[in-house]
Amino acid sequence: MDYQFDYLVIGSGIAGLTFALKAAQNGSVAIVTKKSKVETSTNYAQGGIASVMSVDDSFQLHIQDTLNAGDGLCHPDVVELVVKTGPDRIRELVDLGVPFNTGTSGSAPFDLGREGGHSRNRILHAQDMTGQAVERVLISTAEANPAIQIFEDHLVMDLLIQHQSIKAGSVSLYQQDICRGAYVLDTITREVHTFTAHVVLLCTGGAGKVYLYTSNPDVATGDGLAIAYRAGAKLANLEFVQFHPTCLYHPHAKNFLISEAVRGEGGRLIDRRGRAFMQDYHPLKDLAYRDVVARAIDTEMKKTGDDCVFLDISHRDPEFLVGRFPNIYQKCLSLGIDITKDPIPVVPAAHYMCGGILTDLSGQSSLENLFALGECACTGLHGANRLASNSLLEAMVFAHNAATACAERIEGWRRRDLPEIPKRLSSSGRVDDPQSSEMVLITHNWDIIRRLMWNYVGIVRTDKRLALAKNHIAQIRMEIREHMPNIPLHGDLVELQNLALVAELIIRCAIQRKESRGLHFNLDHPHKDDVNWLKDTIVARNPGEDAVSTVPIKQVDTV
Template identity: 65%
Template sequence: MQYDIDFLIIGSGIAGLSFALKVADAGRVAIVTKKEAVETSTNYAQGGIASVLGRYDSFDLHVQDTLAAGDGLCRQNVVEMVIRDGPSRIRELMDWGVAFTRRSADNDELDLVLEGGHSQKRIAHAGDFTGRVIEQALLDQARRNPHIGFFENHIAVDLITYSMRMKRGTVTAAHEDVCCGAYVLDTGNGEVHTFRAKITVLATGGTGKVYLYTSNPDIATGDGIAMAYRAGALVGNLEFVQFHPTCLYHPEAKNFLISEAVRGAGGILIDARGRRFMEDYDSKKDLACRDVVARAIDNELKKSGDDSVFLDITHKDSDIVQARFPNIYEKCLSLGIDITKEPIPVVPAAHYMCGGVLVDIDGRSDVERLYAIGETACTGLHGANRLASNSLLEAVVYAHRAATHAKAHLEKKTLDFCPEVPPWDPMGTTDSDEAIVVSHNWDEIRRLMWNYVGIVRSNKRLLRAKNRIEMIEEEIHQYYWNFKVTPDLIELRNIAVVAHLIIQSASLRKESRGLHYNLQYPNKDDRHWLKDTILRRPFVG
């Protein structure tokens, strides 16, 4: 089947849905999403969204905090733009029905809270269900809109790209430079459809599933980054993987995060013997930036051999803790941990990808008609490290920028430039009876990334990881073309590409900065490395 539309949006998190709502008055919109629409990282965000909304706060302070976290690699103009646009985007979320928590029932002011790395209380939240409340409000709006069509349980396989320069004869060999849609697998019936679109938007979220331990849901396999790279787009800064310091450590808890806001509310990190340790690492102690805290916990665990450290909030009033963290309280209680009476066992886990598809200030990749927004993009806001709660903000600001730009240029675009999109070639039609190969490779990639390309890296570990991933990629390559595509195989191919790109980027950066730490180069080297790590697929003619 072939669909011809104006806007193809891949992903139904905060970025994809906000973009859809903004362009729906200008054309037909299709949202393709690989599971149920609600299954997104957005839906699991707890802490909140950062913006300058408080009386004592200022744009300058938020800019300074963001630049300090980014450790020299933020793009100043992007930081200024995102932070100044923040309050308007928060008001828009509220107009769409997002009910942020107020200071009290008879007070209209938002209840702004503090998080690690912020110098002011500026996190707007909805209890500790912020993401769920945002996702639900945006989904409600989008489902009511007659111009927006949802394709749930549809997974994008690859982008459809052309080289206009080659077509025009201006060059003989070039990367593809125009995108006109994507091939998409309907996971219900196994058919691959062609979506031709004037504008294609990658809003595919993060890459947490590349690592063994992650706070991310299963959808976070870096598909957008892998597809864009295969299509010849530039990708950048993929070595900067943020590890959240405090994921719940419990055999029955899959990917459950203990929000940064718990430390913001006075939570203290202790080891198994009850000793506070953050004062050994940073003057901000438990409120230090995420990377500092994650590395400190990693170091404590390596020294002690313990399975976890603990986050203690028992000294705070029990009613206040329950009211502020209802989700965390209930979840922990269901596992036999009463957080008002006992410390919570926690470990670090892969949480956020600061790098991604390289985009300009309007969310455009360097492939024409292809935008990337939300966690899948590298905008320059986060630099070498993301400040807590700046990602939801970045997603809404860039959805707005990209939608405004795309709408303004839609008139001039037609689908005539790519008249003959060939239907998907199913190639090897045999159903795979070797599913074990897929699950084995999944497991091996996630484990090798955790062990060799995790919080603390070294040249030797990176080299080992590179050798292994090249062998695995070769195996996947053979498997991929011999069997029918399945969601597992598509995701496996993507995590392998993203893992390889992270290893390549980490190997190139011969210094330690922000989230990237290499034992052989423990210091920052501004003279040589005050720059992005940018990669592009080598051209195969």
């Protein structure tokens, strides 16, 4: 089936929904999302959203904290923009009905939490389920809007790119690629649909599933990064993967995060013998930046041979803990851990991708009519490390800016014809069921990639491990290319191809950066090199590169 909308939004997290609600004021919007609409990282965010909302705080302090975390690579204009316009975006959420906890002191209307790297209490939260509260309100508002149509179980495979020759009279001035839509697999009916639109917004979230241990939900397979790369957009800073220091360590806990707010409320990291160790690593102790804490835990675990450390907050009043962290309390209790009495077993896990699709201040990527918002974007806010709770804020600020930029251009775009659509597949547009006997090729390679990335491209890296990882991943990608096309098209195969490509791109960026900065720590280059590396690491598809496109994009010439 062919669909046509003004705006095609890919992803139903905070970035996609915020943009959709604003864009719906001047056009029709399709939101396509590959699983159920609430299955997003946004829905699992616990801690909250950072913003200057108290008289004890200032824009300058939030800016400085963000710059300090970013370790020299933040773009100061972006940091200033996000921090200063943040409170307006928060007020919009409040107006929509997000139930942030309100304050008890006179200095702030909200109850503001504290997290690592923040010099003030500035985290707005809805208990410890902030993301769920935001997601629910945004989804219900979008569903009530007749200009917005949500397509669940629709997985975007690749973008539809139009190759255009820009002419003045009969003289050809330059060639340009323009994004005009996407090929989308309905994972229930197995039909492939074509969505055309004046502008496409990639809001596909993170890539935590590239690693064996992650706090991210299953949808975080880096699809947006792979899709943008194949289409020719520039990506940046993929070596900066944030590992959250404290994921619950329990055989029956899948991807459950123990929020940084627990340390903000006085939680202390201890080893199996009960010794607090963070004072050995940083003057801020348990509230040091995430990379410092994650490396400290990694070092302690390697030193002791223990398979986890512990986070102890049992000294706080039990009533306070149950009220402040109801979700964490209940989850731990269901696994036999009473956080009011017992220390919580924790390990670090891949949590947030600081790099992504390179954008300008309005979220526009390097490819015409393609925007990237939220975690899949690299706006310049986070630099080499993200300050806790700045990501939900960034997604909202850039969604707003993108909607404003698109509103100014939509009339012009409407005057342009949408292209003839090259058919993605044979006439039926339908794909067959995979041979179950061949599914093992997908699951096996999926597992190998995640282990490889965890062991060789994890919290602490070396030149040798990176070189080995590069070879392994090249081998895996070759195997996928040579053997997998025999397997009929399937959502898991699309994700595997994306995962493998994103792994390769992370390795490429990590190999390029011959220094240690922020989240990238390489034992063979343990110091910062401001002379050569005070810059972003940019990757783009080489001309003629054999991209593993799941969809061969046919080029259309228009004049």
